[in-house]
Amino acid sequence: MIRLLMSGFDCLSLLLKRSCSARSLRLGSRAFAPGLAMLITFAATAVPRVLAGDASSQVRHWAFETPSEPPVPEVRNQRWARNPVDRFVLARLEGAGLVPSPQADRRTLLRRLSHTLRGLPPTQTELDRFLSDGSPEAWSRQVDSYLMSAQYGERWGRHWLDAARFADTKGYVYSDREETRFVHSYLYRDWVVQALNRDMPYDRFLKLQLAADQLDTSREDLAALGFLTLGRRFLGVAHDIIDDRIDTVTRATQGLTVSCARCHDHKFDPIPIQDYYSLYGVFAASYEKLTPLDPSRESDPKLKEFFATLRQKETKLQETFERRRNEAGERFRRQVGMYLEAVLEVEKLPTEEFYEIRLDEELNPVIVRQWHAYLQRRFQTADPVFLPWRELSRIGPSDFNSSAASLLQSMRSAADQPAHPTVISALLRTNLVSMKDVARVYSDLLLEVRQKWIDTVAKATNGPTPGSLPERFSDPLEESLREVLYGSDSPARVPGGSINEIEWFFGESVRVELAKLYKDIEAHLINSPGAAPFVVGLEDRASAPKPRVFKRGNPASRGDEVPRQFLEVIAGEKRKPFSKGSGRAELAEVIATPSNPLTARVMVNRIWMHHFGQALVATPSDFGLRADAPSHPELLDWLAVRFMREGWSMKAIHRLILNSAAWMQRSDALPGLEAQALRVDPENRLLWRANRQRMDFEAMRDALLAATGELELSQGGRSVSLFDAPYSKRRSLYGYVDRQFVPGVLRVFDMANPDMHSPKRAQTTVPQQALFFMNNRFIHERSQAAAAHCDSRNLDAGIDALYRQTLLRRPTSEERVAASEFLLTAPPPAPPPYRPPGAETWTYGWGSLATNKQAVRKFHLLPHFNGDAWQGGEKWPDSVLGWAQLTAMGGHAGNDLDHAVIRRWTAPAAGTYRVTGELSHEHKQGDGIRAYVIQGQAGLLKDWAVHNRKQETGIAEVRLEKGEALDFVVDFGGGLAYDDFKWAPVIEVLPVAEPVQGSGSVGAEMKKPVSRWDAKECFAGPSENRLALGPWAQLAQVLLLSNEFLFVD
Known part of the structure; x- marks a missing residue:
């Protein structure tokens, strides 16, 4: 065997x-x-x-067969079924000897419906109206009402953003040269929400996210390309960025793990490595481009200054790039010999994954690989210039010296494939021992042609009768050699493209110079108030080389060329290579077509999963050979066919599911039948009952705000911080998502990892979740807000109001008695610990400045207070934040420019303020410190460089709005040494102007301060994160953290 x-x-x-x-x-x-x-x-x-040979032709897997509409099964209990979905479910139940659970009560159903479609609890008014409507159409009307709600797109948009690995930042980047935030990333999020609210057909929804720039559509739809462009940046390594896009597209839309074929054929699914690199070629043939959504806004007078500054920065970048590009091209031509020799050992060179600090004159591996690719193209076309190189490279090392001359002599006389005579002659004049000698001959020839071309251009430029510059040599033989160095596809040229893609063509100094100029443009777009919207879009390259397989996934070891085309297992053996540009538009068509067996199945499976808490296919992003079979395969196919027949309408599928008896079941079985059901189907795969589900973090937070009447339902716009006090009341969908610094509370509550595609969220139960509900200030504030709606003078009425507000029902008699006893016997809250007046206006952190020093790029709180100072940890210097420290009198700058210390003051009210203070650096050693005062969005107010001296730091007047911040920032002068300082600014509010008595001048202003915040006197440790809750707030907290509130039954 x-x-x-x-x-x-x-x-x-x-x-x-x-x-x-x-x-x-x-x-x-x-x-x-x-x-x-x-x-x-x-x-x-x-x-x-x-x-078996070609795996894709051997495997017959259910997911790879085009779905066909199965007949709706006959069932015994026909009265239970409300629509065809129920018959498929009931057929499986009856076959297993099980019966479905009864329908849930109307209150439970409405709460379940509101959460599944809107991610919010129903309002008391909605509940009362629904309960009082006894008409047969009441339920279907309510489903339609919630589907038409603006909040529907927000809830289901969040589901899609998990699959699209959406975030507002790029992940870890070299922050000294690259902006960490994406430009206007919120536009993609808002586009998804709007598309879902409009019930955009799913096939169109996908096509726009893959190729909106190539389809006939409005400019607003260019925001859809964020699906591809807003992924993790991987320090600019293009291979990893493209791999992330392949993974996201194929798992989100096809349920296939195509990225597993990056280094070898897929171990389980019929996806060869060639298919992976076919898709790689599609995405590699486009480059990122910042694109305005509405170019007409350039004529808006309010944006005149914004666009003028933008054009100035873009011009500076373009001029610098062209200068450096021309310098690099000339250098690469001059170094042609070094690169031709290096091509012979190209596989030994490091790839972009291995970041190297490289000087301009050093060998650049990217250019070597560009030469290698160029030679491969020339070999395929039997180019006369490099035909001798191709033929000589086929001679083995031991025979090279003895065979090279005879081979060249035969090539000289060959008529069918004529080689370049100048090249043949030069090679015959040389004793060729190895291919390195061949490379040297080619180098000499090309350098000779280069010098002749330089002289020709100089003569035309500086001659007595200057005319138009020459474009080519008149001699065809000389011109064919010149084209190698100066042609449009010359390997000595630096191509166009985004900074991320072309930075590797330059040495370290130029790479940093260009990156900083691009970062300055991004920062201007992001930080400018009221900036015109720009999207991170894509544009096809003018010409893109055919992709090649990377052997074992190594970009330095390239194999055969492959065409840009779709997966053979889906498109079939007779698939046609993509022929239009990058092929993204054709890729979108072959994915979003009824003949694709996966697209509709994958999406209806996701919809089912979010409604029922479990999917028909348990692995929603893996429909490959290792996936479990669907629990209801005929139902999956029936839904997929129905989905496409309904015009790819997601709302139509929602209506179908939500009007089914299967979805409307109770979460427990009939008395006496549960034991049997658990024995036959312990995981409820056959759906003999509804699945009780805990809210995800976003729904939980939104429900807390909705229950207290604080939720703001404004839609769209820039992302906001959810975890900095004062807490935003917007929906959690609009929270700022930072890939590198995901707040711990989001991880505790199983938030989708924004670094990669997330097929479904885990549901863990860990102690930190309970601690959050018990101790977090956000929860305490919501408890106080809920209690504030109760009439504490009327015990019964107050308890009724609190229960209806939080749990949407009145308390039972037992609950009423228990609540009354608690409220009457609970002790008053303990007073908070003493803090100096005004301490709440100061916070202590670290961060870095934008490249132009006009704004604080990111503010992080210093995490540890030792009784006298805020710093990185218990030990100082800290292993992470280094020397960064703030005290009552001053502090110490951090270890680098990314860790400046920031003393932030937040205005408690709108007004005009004055700043006074003295900055002191008391060391002759070192190079001193730099200090800045920065006002929120307005930018830099003043800055100073101080070394071994004192400096007054006054600002006579600054107008601040309530909640606006003044940041007092300190970093070092250039090196890390002797960077401690003293600086305790004082802020005073100035009164409204009044005449000065006896001054003899009407309208003279009085500048006497009326309120004062001294950084030294207000300095304090952390405030109690917990609020002192009274009995009513404590009761509200108990209800808000109850299972009845946090779970959807």
């Missing part, structure tokens, strides 16, 4: 036979058994697939 199984794999066959021999088994230990089992398993599974 083994010999037959392993036919064609002699080595593995021999290993198996010897491992399974009687002597080996007799001598083997227990530790040997697991390894032998793994070996046999591999032989029994992987090898037959390889022996």
